[in-house]
Amino acid sequence: MLTKKQKTFNWVLAVFLLLLSIFFLFPVIWMLANSFKPDAAITADMNSVAAFIPPALNGNYFENYITILTDTNFLRYMLNTLGYAALLIVLGVIVNGLAGYALAKINFPFRDQWLLIIMMLLIVPTETVITIHFLIIAKAGLLNTVIGYVLPMIVNPFNIFLFRQVFVSLPDDVYEAAQLDFCSPVKYFFTMVLPMSKTVVATVSVFTFLGVWNDYLWPSLVFTSSDLLTAQIGLNSITSNDNTTMGQTLAVITLITIPVIIIYALFSKQIVEGVTSTGSKEG
Amino acid sequence: MKKKESILGMAFFGPALVLLILFLFLPMVLTLVFSFTDYFALNPDMTHFVGLENYINIFKDELFVKSFFNTVKFVIIIVPCQCIGALVLALAINKVTHCKKYFKVAFFIPVVMSLAVVSTLWMDIYSPEGILNTMLAHLGISAQPFIHSAKQALPSIAVMSVWQGVGYQMIIFLGGLQNINPALYEAAEMDHASGWQKFKDITLPELKPLCVFVFITVTIGAFRMLVQPMVMTGGGPDHSTYTLVYDIYETGTMNWEMGLASTMAIVFTVFVVVLTIIQNVLTKGKEEKKHVNKKAKNI
Numbered sequence: 359m360l361t362k363k364q365k366t367f368n369w370v371l372a373v374f375l376l377l378l379s380i381f382f383l384f385p386v387i388w389m390l391a392n393s394f395k396p397d398a399a400i401t402a403d404m405n406s407v408a409a410f411i412p413p414a415l416n417g418n419y420f421e422n423y424i425t426i427l428t429d430t431n432f433l434r435y436m437l438n439t440l441g442y443a444a445l446l447i448v449l450g451v452i453v454n455g456l457a458g459y460a461l462a463k464i465n466f467p468f469r470d471q472w473l474l475i476i477m478m479l480l481i482v483p484t485e486t487v488i489t490i491h492f493l494i495i496a497k498a499g500l501l502n503t504v505i506g507y508v509l510p511m512i513v514n515p516f517n518i519f520l521f522r523q524v525f526v527s528l529p530d531d532v533y534e535a536a537q538l539d540f541c542s543p544v545k546y547f548f549t550m551v552l553p554m555s556k557t558v559v560a561t562v563s564v565f566t567f568l569g570v571w572n573d574y575l576w577p578s579l580v581f582t583s584s585d586l587l588t589a590q591i592g593l594n595s596i597t598s599n600d601n602t603t604m605g606q607t608l609a610v611i612t613l614i615t616i617p618v619i620i621i622y623a624l625f626s627k628q629i630v631e632g633v634t635s636t637g638s639k640e641g
Numbered sequence: 642m643k644k645k646e647s648i649l650g651m652a653f654f655g656p657a658l659v660l661l662i663l664f665l666f667l668p669m670v671l672t673l674v675f676s677f678t679d680y681f682a683l684n685p686d687m688t689h690f691v692g693l694e695n696y697i698n699i700f701k702d703e704l705f706v707k708s709f710f711n712t713v714k715f716v717i718i719i720v721p722c723q724c725i726g727a728l729v730l731a732l733a734i735n736k737v738t739h740c741k742k743y744f745k746v747a748f749f750i751p752v753v754m755s756l757a758v759v760s761t762l763w764m765d766i767y768s769p770e771g772i773l774n775t776m777l778a779h780l781g782i783s784a785q786p787f788i789h790s791a792k793q794a795l796p797s798i799a800v801m802s803v804w805q806g807v808g809y810q811m812i813i814f815l816g817g818l819q820n821i822n823p824a825l826y827e828a829a830e831m832d833h834a835s836g837w838q839k840f841k842d843i844t845l846p847e848l849k850p851l852c853v854f855v856f857i858t859v860t861i862g863a864f865r866m867l868v869q870p871m872v873m874t875g876g877g878p879d880h881s882t883y884t885l886v887y888d889i890y891e892t893g894t895m896n897w898e899m900g901l902a903s904t905m906a907i908v909f910t911v912f913v914v915v916l917t918i919i920q921n922v923l924t925k926g927k928e929e930k931k932h933v934n935k936k937a938k939n940i
Contacts, residue, residue, distance in 0.1 A: 372739040379747040382804070385766050386750055404775045457657030465643070466650025472658075479665055481917045485865055485886045486910045489893030489902050490668035493682060513660035543649055572755035574868045579894055590757045594872065597761055604765060611758045618753050633809065634816030 384410070393608035394419055400604055422609035426596070431584060432610060435592030436617075442508065442588065443570040447563045449512045451552070454562070457513075458521025459547060463528070473522065479515040485575075492579045507580045511570075517562050524558040525551065561632050564625045571618060589614050672910075675903035682897035695904035705905065707880055708888040711795060712864060715884065718799040719806075719863040724856055726807045731814030732844075745815070749808035756805070760872035763801045764788070767873075788874050791881040798869050798882055806862065810855045817851040818844070850924045857920035861913055885909055 380387075391412045392400045403409045413419070427433050460466065461473050491510045500506025528551065541550075552559055570588075577588040587595065593614060597607045622629060676695055680688045699705045734744045751759060766773050767787035774784045787797045825843045834842070845852075867886040870876050876883035889909060893902030 368736075368738045371733060371737050375733055375737055375744050376740070379744060383747060383750060384772075385762055385804075386754075388766070388772050389762050401770075404770070404772060409772055409775070453656045453660065456653040460650045460653035464646055464650035464653060466647045466654065469650065472654065476661075479661070481914050482665070482669065483861070483865060483910065483913050485867070485889065486672060486906045487665065487668035489889065489899065489906065490671050491664060492894050493671075493899060494663070494668070496682075509660075510664040513657050513664065515661070515665070518657060543653075547653075572757075574755070574757050574871075575890070590755055593757055593761060607761065607765065611754075611761050614758055615754050618755070622753055630812060630816075633812050 389608050389612060392605060393422055393612045395605050396421070397603045397605050422603070422605040423613065426606055426609050426613065430596050431587070432589070432592055432596060432613070434585070435587050435589045436613070438586060439571055439588040439590075440617075442504070443567045445504075445508055446511055446570055447566045449508070450514060450517060450566050451559055451562060453512050454514055454517040455521050455552065455559070456547065457518045459525050459551060461518070461522045462525035463530075473519075476515045476518055480519065488575060488579070491576070495580060501580055502583045502586060504586065507577060507586075511576070514566075517566075520558060520562060521555075524555050528554060557628070560625065561628045564621060564628055565632060567621060568618065672903045672906050675899050676907045678900045680898075680900040680903070682899050688900075691900070695901055696908075699901065699904055699908070704880065704883070705888055708883045708885050711881065711883055712866060712885040714795055715799055715802075715866050716860055716863040718796060719802055720856065720859050722799075722803045723807050723810060723859050724852070726803060727810030727855065728814055728848075728852070730807065730811045731818060732840075734811070735815060735818045745812070748811055751805040752808040754805070756868040757872055759801065759805045760869050764873050767797055767801075788882075789878065791877075791879040794874050794878060794882045798866075798873060802863070802866070802869060806859070810859065813855060814848065814851065817848050821847045853920055853923045857916050861916055864909070864912060864916075 387410050391410050392403075394412050395403070396418065399413060400409075403411075461469060461476075495501060495506040495510070498506070500509070572590065573588070574590050577591050578594075581587050581591060584592075584595065593610055596602055596610055677690060677692060678688050679691050679695075730748055734741060734748075737744060754762075765771055768774075769784060769786065769789065773787070777783075777785065786793055788794045821844065825847070826839060829839050829843060865886055866884045867890065870882035870884060870887060874882045876887055885905065886909065889902050889905045892898050892905065
């Protein structure tokens, strides 16, 4: 039974957190509200609470968004990024998944040593090797190509490790039964192993998508041609254009964030589990 | 049969291995080798072995030293704010009984936004006639230059980074808090322990390995600071927000001085690896102790 004191405490805490969360989110609220306004209104509203309230619904309500989607290449950049993400999800699940399966279930020379090396590779920060990636891709003449962008990002030691941890606990007898059926190992992997491990495939896919969608450094190095830009790099080229108004800038960054919000809403369980497991695994 | 399995294993592991060699082993070896040369990517034929010269020169290079200390400043501001902020938020949200779900989402929202988006947004927030200065004016505080002054740019970016990142560690702490055995609190309540005693004697010790983990990951994250100054200030004003990774990036990919860039990258990597090893030692040590304690109790 809660005492009266505890009840009051709960309410005070909730009100305090509510106020804190509103203050915490003021940049986001401001961004959303003003992405629907022309610049004159943004400046005029700045001095009052109206700065945090969207304008009344009128004919110009979505003007910033329409300008961005029709007058700039932004839609193209978003579709580019979606395409790269899809490609990297497919390639990443296949390459890292096969490797994880080999490390988990197949006896091949130096298997345990490979696993140890892959776990050690997890420590190396990407910033260390990114200049060399750039050098390799430039020397290979692959700058400004999709292949040049995708190639260094397919393999991911962390995902190999993740797959391996899940595949280890798969039952062996299914594999033996499949062999009796003359099921080829590759077919077995795609028709049995991956469908049995939907959770890890989903987790890896979600994190690959978020990584590709939010990445800044690597695409900014590889892509200079405006046909291939990702949304994050395109954002930079749009906002640095003098003709872009503040309202349009706010509309662009809102648009960029929408797909990520959708992914988080759909997969929040996997994401929270992924985030907390990085903590509990090492902690 | 055994040979067949070896071939199958290598066939499955092969594609990943080729890519690992090409994009992880080879770059690591090249970085190490280049760090002892004056490799200039636009004129690779003129490369000489220079021994430790680069390692001595970068520490004489004013810009590198400045970028190093800027990075340290970022770490010093971000790490305590983000770690303690995340812990306090997690404790409060774990306790709160109303709208728990809303609070979890609210403080996590900035994590969802990308570094480039957050940086672009805060450029407007921090602008001289921006919303933050307008709000400060209502409180009677005069307009601040924020990212436009050499003095305030670094702390401004640091505050923004904490704002963006704190929700991530909050979720990690919340996970940890939920894993604490409730029986421990029940036992403490029977002994009429105060809230502070419960926090000090149960919550903190149980969360300790997680605290170490969060502390080190936030430190490494702050060490890697690059996109925010790149988008917001271009490293300025007066190189006041130029960071270690920014220097590696510009030296390597803009000036093509791969030798120097590699040396900086090695120095950076050594820091990160040392931090990671410290974390592993600290958390592993704790876990073993826990096991020993458990065993002792069983006896």
